Amino acid sequence: MNSIKKLFNIEVPIIQGGMVWCSGWRLASAVSNAGGLGLIGAGSMYPEVLREHIQKCRIATSKPFGVNVPLLYPDIEKIMEIIVEEKVEIVFSSAGNPALWTPFLKENNISVVHVIANRKFAEKAEQSGVDAIVAEGFEAGGHNGREETTTLCLVPEICDAVSIPVIAAGGIGSGKAMLAAFALGAEGVQAGSLFAASIESSAHPEFKQAIVQAAEGDTKLSMKSLMPVRLLKNDFYLQVAKAEAEGASRAELIILLGKGRAKKGMFEGDLTEGELEIGQVASYVHDIKPAAQILTEMWQEFILEKERISKLKF
Known part of the structure; x- marks a missing residue:
């Protein structure tokens, strides 16, 4: 069985990025209900707002979902306290040292994934005890690695460097890109920009239109x-x-x-x-669609391309 599906108990190894101002409970629950892993983006939420989103997400879906937490968040202690109190089972951490919070989260039976952009931090994340790593390439939106390493170069480098599962991110805008990530050694993908323009995204309609255009x-x-x-x-x-x-x-x-x-x-x-x-x-996005449709189309294209590649003769 695919390690990412097994780790998160999901149907397809597609994770929705926990984007600030876009990833509220509506988007996270829609992705989870469609068979992927939805993430609530804590980076733009006050602690009690995050609690509200977690509670609403749990009502909206019976399937697994997680929370993305930038570790440089000023109220990080309160955020972590709420995550434990609300019995969140999956945390994606970013923007900080995973060694500071991974042991605490693991002690509370929470699966931990850390986002990195280079080999050095991937190795440190594995040493801290995380369950998986997101290797996020230069193509990604939002905060990015200083090395400007593309996903095509980063993913195989990280897969060689660590023994835990790797999730590819940055430039994942189609099932074809997902298949390429798997060919590089990834066992799952994380997509952000596609879901930022979804119907359920909490982004402003004008921003969604700007993405489409x-x-x-x-x-x-x-x-x-x-x-x-x-x-x-x-x-x-x-x-x-x-x-x-x-x-x-x-x-x-x-x-x-x-x-x-x-x-x-x-x-x-x-x-x-x-x-x-x-x-x-963003240049791939031409319509504002439901999150479930985005996920389904990516997965179906992945399967079709996988079958096509298997039939190639060299």
Whole structure:
């Protein structure tokens, strides 16, 4: 049996990314009900808001779901306390040292997966006791690795470096991409951008439309000297690009970024001054669909392509 399906007790090895301002209980439950693993994105939630989303998700689905937790979150102790109190069974951690919280989570019978972008952190994550790793390539939306390693290069590198299951992320926008990830050694995939534009996504309708209208080359890795993040190009992105080209310091970039930029863009729909985090596969998205349809289409294409490849003669 596929190790990711077994680990999470799911029907298909497709995980929905726990994206800030997009991944609430409606999206997570829809993906889980369709047979994948839905994740609630805790990074944009106050602790009690997260509790509410967990409780609503449990009402909306009887199937497994998890919570994505950026470990640099300022209220991390309270977040972890709520996760244990609400008996969450799966946590995807990111943006921090997994050794700080993995033992605590494992002691509470929680499966832990950590998101990494290079071999060094993959090895540290395995040493900390995580159950699986998400290898997220340069193509991904949101916060990204400084190394700018593509998924095609990263996944086999990480599969060779660790003995635990690897989930591929970054540029996963189709069943064909999923099959390619499996050929590289992954045993599951995580997709974010496709689900950001789903009907159940909590993103603002204007942001969803911006994703649908995005063309090839409309996203760019930005703020590399601060915290690399892939953004859809808009006026805010151009301001940042200009500041970086002129040699802006970290302090100046922090001032330019300000507070609440991602919320302004992704949740409130300010497409001019907001921070619009999305992956390169945005150019693949042409419709706003139900999450279940997105997952089903990816899985069906994966099966068809797998059969096609098996029949090739060389």
